[in-house]
Amino acid sequence: MTTSSTRSEPATETASDVAVAVDGLRKEFGQLTAVDGVSFTIRDGEFFTLVGPSGCGKTTLLRMLAGLEDETDGSISIDGADMTAVPAEKRPTSMVFQDLALFPFKNVFENLTFGLKMQGESKSVRRERAEEMLDVLDLQGYADNEIEELSGGEQQRIALGRSLLTEPDLLLLDEPLSSLDVKLRKEMQLELRRIHDDLESTFFYVTHDQEVALTASDRIGVMNDGKLVQVGTPREVYEEPATPFVAEFIGDTNLFEGEIDEADGTTVETDSGLEIVAADRDDIPDSGRGFVSVRPERITVSESSVDADNSFEGTVADRIYQGDDITYEVTVGDVRLQAEQPAADGDDLLARGDTVGVGFDRESAYVITE
Template sequence: MSDESLVELDSVRKEFGDVTAVDRVDFSVRRGEFFSLVGPSGCGKTTTLRMISGFETPTKGDVRIDGRSMVDVPPEARDTNLVFQHLSLFPHMTVGENVGYGLKKAGVDAGERSERVRNFLELVDLEGFADRDPTEISGGQQQRVAIARALVNEPKVLLLDEPLSALDRKLRKQMQVELRKIHEKVQGAFFYVTHDQEVAMTLSDRVAVMNNGRIEQIGTPEEIYRNPATSFVADFIGDTNMLHGEAQRRNGSCVVELGGENGMVLEADTEVNGAVDVSIRPEDLIVADDGDISGTVVERYFQGDQTNYVIESANDLPPLSVVTQGRRGNIERGDELRVDVRPGAPVVFEA
């Protein structure tokens, strides 16, 4: 993957009347990168994608592709293609005709069109499907047809707007693997918009987290998960225990007091003094017979390779989520459980 920027958003703002949907957004997508924009519904991520594709025009700022401003360039003249949430395959066309539709509109002759359709159906593991009707193939296969149709014109940027959201969980996971394989075979950048953080974390080279029209953090999936820049990112990406406390300096180091009179004290790597929010991932609470945190198991969720417990703490803390991997004894609802916080795991934010 090149470090060279292919897509650049420069102080982009989009207003709809009195509503600001996107507010001073800056980021770039590198050539050959799988980049995801993730955030809750209504945060501005689809509006951002539509400004890259040309279906919306920024109120302020600039969108550049390959160094050229796109603000006054219509969608059909941009070197992008879009895979929609709803696939919109043409029901009166075969699979091959669907894939070759853009080539036909571009005036590509029948011989070359047939060759490129065959090549891209092979790319998405659908060789031999050209003469099928779209209604005769599965949902996952229809998804791959839509991707082949978007890629056959070889755009510099493939834009994907929640294309896996309508699939069931098993098929969605299968298509994640397929999408990654397809991306590795082509040269362009993939720009993926989703509210599904699991999909974004699985597929992406880098992830941008958006909230209320602004970018809160950009980084690799590992950076976003382990070193969230804000309490919103920590709470939105993955599961976490978000606790409120008070940070203060003691003997040259910082400690955070959590809970009330019977609360607990954590050492923390922070310069904050005063009110704080503390994020502790469920897997960073370790079951230990002599753990500092004690409580009663009030919920238990078996999930195959892991078990999630919710404990009512006796330390004046809110209910805590604890995840254990593999097999542990017979911990059941109503049992007493003690846990320790993994050293270095808590992330502290100014409240």
């Protein structure tokens, strides 16, 4: 798996760079705490994605930004203005829903410009703005088509365009791609990013799909059980997960719990019986309990022993062919390791039961202490 490159970030953050500031936000539904003391900022023009498992509080947080849900505690400001007393219809936000909510019996033009009509724009202005938006959406010439004639991906783009045409300061997107099939979803991920870049608007996107988060976003917030666990660029969150939950939720990983020993470099004696030499860092404690995370694509599997800081002998337990790459499950003692390799030459594939060398360098072993 690949992560998008780290995008450039301003060295300092001034008040005018901040589009959204959320501080100590909390939402209780009776006994249940859906959002549990969340604080973060979104920069002007940023594509910010909130990612986390179903039920962790993403939609509730997004609805609070839109003004559709009152906060139990904490505050939200958008473009420097406190939103507490501002009703939904007065907020500078617009929402794109999972179920699109397009009008099936209206054509593309009528759907696209519905918000503008509500705002009282004349038909000629609406025509002009619709044509511009169809350009951005790469749907030139579709104005007079019926909604039902469009494919799922085209309808998705119309729903997005309709929200964008009202020129919100903040566009709120709640899992807008989850009804699309995998191929279309991948295409739309890239489209979303392109449209965002064209319009320089601020996107707040929520999804349980970590792949969308990694490919499309400037920064990601990872949420679990009502709490924001980590905020960072896709690369930071993938390479330097703050907790075992983040390591396992964003991408695949081999995660081991064990005892940290900093006496002679950083090593972790895993409870499963491996001694792993890990990357040195200043923030790792000298001793105590911890985790070490090793991404499958960082582990080499070979017929002969692997020359690396961590090198073991193992047995191929399983092999999962995925076209462009192949995942080997290798047992080392009682441990089952997942290793992902490019599937180069069919003749070189290792078979179940083969004795193999497995290895990875210390830089690929990331220590996590909560």
